[in-house]
Amino acid sequence: MNASLQLDAQGRLRHLLTTEGLPAAMIRHILDTADQFVSVNEREVKKLPLLRGKAIFNVFFENSTRTRTTFEIAAKRLSADVINLNIGASSTSKGETLLDTVYNLQAMDADMFVVRHAQSGAPHLIARHVKPGVAVINAGDGRHAHPTQGLLDMYTIRHYKKDFSGLTVAIVGDVLHSRVARSQIHALKTLGVPELRVVGPKTLIPADVERMGVRVFHDMDAGIKDCDVVIMLRLQNERMNGALLPSAGEFYKAYGLNASKLAKAKPDAIVMHPGPMNRGVEIESSVADGHQSVILPQVTFGIAVRMAVMSILAGQAPGGSA
């Protein structure tokens, strides 16, 4: 998967497929643009005409009401026309059918595709085949990437911690299966976080993860000690009670974030989670709802970040293009 696919010859954002290889300047441009939209979303009339007359297709080959909704809201706030398509995996079992679906939608004069797919690399395949002027946003592909989630997490960290250069960040839980973790790790490394840790049982940490420049911890207390940011990952239901994990209860005991474990981190550490949470599995309710939690602000910032990505891709960002 060629990361350069997402930048054009002038270094402008052409698609958003992954945070891997996304230059720090582009990440900062996206976050700065999102800053302006956060204030729009607090206004009485949460609406800008930046994408008026543009057709944005939410093409979800894998169902996700929550993620689809965030893109739908972001697009509507920019006055785009939004078309939601939930396409069962069954109707696109063959690779060529996926492209035929895309070619057909493109022939309807689509301007942007927001693509979710269970197969890693599907949005890249689409990006390689769309016409000039049509942009692709990866809304989650297999275990590979979920770049808008990664970027909203960067926005959140920057909002609370200002600067990445002195931070210790821990990502806790099922790193192995998490596209969110991958997108976070790439962005955090690019933005210069000096100490990046992943914490979890051996069965849920990728074998080669240290090559990405992270430190591996299997002990939770050691892993979150002195952290500025603690990012909890969602434990997929299908993993629980499977071969990789003794049980949800055992997992919670070892890696679930409760108040006493959180006390190991810095006193002003923030707690993040991409949602939806399994309370009592990854995280104790008192921590999820506590004063260190920024889980709901993540959602709010996520709308602004998606508006930023869409407007930059359409060449319509309010403060000019990067």
Added chain:
Amino acid sequence: MNASLQLDAQGRLRHLLTTEGLPAAMIRHILDTADQFVSVNEREVKKLPLLRGKAIFNVFFENSTRTRTTFEIAAKRLSADVINLNIGASSTSKGETLLDTVYNLQAMDADMFVVRHAQSGAPHLIARHVKPGVAVINAGDGRHAHPTQGLLDMYTIRHYKKDFSGLTVAIVGDVLHSRVARSQIHALKTLGVPELRVVGPKTLIPADVERMGVRVFHDMDAGIKDCDVVIMLRLQNERMNGALLPSAGEFYKAYGLNASKLAKAKPDAIVMHPGPMNRGVEIESSVADGHQSVILPQVTFGIAVRMAVMSILAGQAPGGSA
């Protein structure tokens, strides 16, 4: 379920959860506001900018294409952005998950939630937890309430009968399981209907219904004699042929509204039904389509009443706020 939850300290509408305890002045304000929207809906361009830039979430934990559509149209006519979410009951089996879902949507800067839920009280639970400025409309909760249906029924009766003070009204059928009947009874009592009757078999009339100020009839002819308004309820398919009821055929024979039974009511009586109708079970086709039927006008008025409720909750009613 605290009815006062829906009014603020100044007596303004904060949420719409139930017609129980809703003051007569507020009901009249809603109906008067709806009057103005009825004329909008007859215009060439059925669109007002009152809710431009507002985000209205139709959050349906129980599926209802029909009810969802009426709210979607009402919101679009007011120029709001509408997001439809059909959330299976399965994903919200735990109460905390329901609130997590709502907190997440609220973090996306929602302005209003239209909530349908199989569990009585779910919209109240949500209303107790949303932020200031976020309003909740109950679009039907369990057997408890369906206030916009109750209000559109009041609009319809007022439209045809002008004044409530001299009316005899009968509600016929499965009162026991009907949230519509509950919402109608509370509103009709508040508006001063002197003679309110419920008519049906013992198994389908709540034991304590007389405490609500209604008279109970098990004989249909006696029940609708001299009525000004006859409201038929929908018989849920799952009740038919069950333990509570001998059969759909038997029910129709005893309580189905046909021309000869309707002749017992006043000559200018109107016939209402919340829809969708089971023709030949609750009502004879010739009556459903006859000149005394106001079943389709109920639907038309329903759009205007929902526009009224939404614009009042948003502080944007055309004639000022109550």
Added chain:
Amino acid sequence: MNASLQLDAQGRLRHLLTTEGLPAAMIRHILDTADQFVSVNEREVKKLPLLRGKAIFNVFFENSTRTRTTFEIAAKRLSADVINLNIGASSTSKGETLLDTVYNLQAMDADMFVVRHAQSGAPHLIARHVKPGVAVINAGDGRHAHPTQGLLDMYTIRHYKKDFSGLTVAIVGDVLHSRVARSQIHALKTLGVPELRVVGPKTLIPADVERMGVRVFHDMDAGIKDCDVVIMLRLQNERMNGALLPSAGEFYKAYGLNASKLAKAKPDAIVMHPGPMNRGVEIESSVADGHQSVILPQVTFGIAVRMAVMSILAGQAPGGSA
């Protein structure tokens, strides 16, 4: 099914139900109107206010994401409010229920119904019962008609071949079950195509098709010899390996369009397909993607044609009414 239902006493388009009996002048008016919308769809802001404040209901009793999407985009480009309703056939097993559904939606002040139904004639039934001012577009009914597909095919042929008067056109495949083929045949005959052929195995050609003025070929090479236009039909999955057909492989061998068969047609022949294609069943990939294929332009023109039909029905066509 009375074709005259779709024209009013002044010969204006009242509904679009079928291409059968649609006058040549009306077809040309629709195609000329679509010409103007094709250029709109190439603009930066693909939006016109022609249907602002109109409520268009996509009422799909038979699921079709693809067709529904084309109507949804067309309506949104005209600034209409679009309501999508997927209504399972189960809930409308009785004819009277279909009409009750329509009456209810009409009472919500619908301006236009786009109807898809598995039963031939359902849109006609609806058209006979709607109020003055409410228009019905048939988006495919049973084996009967799919007039917007037929019209977009006419637009495509006119775009590439300018004039119908000297053309040889072949429609290839499962003509028996194809509403698309029926709509094409009526329109092509009306527009004066002198040589119209259907090509396929005996089991998939209607017995009386010659009465429609077409020539029947069971041999593919003979059927497409010297054609200007080759229209491939979709082979429904449920027909494959059934009693009517030996197998998908046998069908492809005899009637699948490959390069060597296409060489029998004129060198500048165009290849059409209503989509979605079964590559390797009806058509070879190299032909589907080849320089003679106009399959994707069909999709693009389809949006413009649907915009044309909607704006003419609403009395809002940009160049006046026919």
